[in-house]
Amino acid sequence: MAQLFWQSLLDDQRKKQLALIHSTYTILKTFPNSNRYQSVIDELTKLFNAWETHLDRSTIHGRDLATYLFQTFTSYNTFVVSEQSDELKKAFIRLLESKKSYKLFEADIQNEQFSLVDRFYLTLNWLNSFVDEHPEYLTLRKYIEEAAIMLLYPTHAYHLIIAKDQAHISGLKGNHAILNNGEEHIQYHAFLARLAQFSEYNVPRFVAFSTLKEQLAKSYAKELKIGEFEPKVLTSFVRNKLINEVYFPLIGNNLAKQLGAAGDNKRTARMGMLLLISPPGYGKTTLMEYLAKTMGLHFVKINGPTIGHSITSIDPIEAKTSGEREELKRSILHLRWLTMSCCIWTISST
Structure with a gap:
């Protein structure tokens, strides 16, 4: 596609673009970290997007093609071909010469009544017919x-x-879908296409998804006032020492097991109850808040x-x-949480 596009340009356009590519490359050799060459790629991209042709360009990005042209001409000063395509071409010519059909083929592809695209498709027909009748070249x-x-x-x-490509x-x-008994056949160009798809499309979408999820989580946390359910333990040394050494050994482990937050029967649906009865002001809520903090649970106070x-x-x-x-x-919020996480629920009364 890149060569067809390049040959479709007028002679003056080709000379101008080639001169710009070489001039820009001279700048890059002097200043390797410069990105001023992007203007040349932008110009080639515009020309490609404006190219009127019947060829299918749906799978080709103009900027990728322009970058290929820039890198190819700066590295080799001409187009490159693979040894596999060269082998196929030579085998095709040998067959035509053996059948004395090469002159007929040349006359077809040089017919001035045909456009460049017509001659390209005609050449493809010849080559596909050759491969169809010679299975040894199917891989090519x-x-x-x-x-x-x-x-x-x-x-x-x-x-x-x-x-080799x-x-x-x-x-x-691993057990990835592309692996077959721990083996994978890699085709270089297909691999690069997958890598480009992953880095240019999948990664940005995943980052955008993660950012949106984080924003929504913060928004919902603020709306639900999640911060209000974080236990706020008092810093009193005497009171905390009393809870640690007296109350917690009495009820802490038993409560954690009842709730399903600890022990052999630890489960997702955490439900259980511990009833504390005393007159107001004796520290029931403070004790439960301390237990919630110690066990890493949410604390709902009604x-x-x-x-x-x-x-x-x-x-x-x-x-x-x-x-x-x-x-x-x-x-209601606490009842919803019962099947998702563990909470300590206290009801203050007089």
Whole structure:
């Protein structure tokens, strides 16, 4: 595609773009960290996007093609071809010469009544017919387009790349879908395409998803007032020492096991109850808040007197005051959490 696009340019356009590429490359050699060459790639991209052709360009990004042209001409000063496409071209020519059909083929692809795209497709038809009748060249079918360009422009100089573009790797660990018994067959160009798709499309989308998820989590945490359910332990040394050495050994382990937060029967659906009875001000809430902090649990505190005796439903709509409504919302939130996490729920009363 890159060579067809390049050959479709007018002579003056090709000379100008080639001069810009070489001039920019001179700057890059002097200042390797410069990115001023992007203007040349931008110009090539515009020309490619404005190219009127019947060829299918849906899978080709203009900027990728422009970058390829820039790198190819700065590295080799001409187009490059693989040894596989060169092998296919030579085998095709040998067959035509053996059948004395090469002159007919040349006449077809040089017919001035055909456009460049017509001659390209005609060359592809010849090559595909050749591969269809010679199964030994089936593995080279993916190089047909490259070979077709060499046949269309036989007098042009090409730089031949001697290298394999595929490899078989074994001894891999893991259960990824692309692995077959710890082995993978890698095709260089397909691998680069997957890598580009991953880095340019998947990674940005995942980062955007993670950012949005974090924003939503913070927003919901603020809306649900999650911070209010974090235990706020007093710093009194005497009181904490009393809880640590007296109360916690008595009820802490038993409570954790009842809730399902510890022990052999630890479970996801954490439910259990410990009833503490005493007059107001004896430290029931303080004790439970300390236990929640120690066991890493949420702490839900419901104000019983605010709800009162007249409320018989947990639906906030039934509340008569804003205080009742807020306490009922806390109750509903706690009931939702019962199957997801472990909470300590205290009801203050008089």
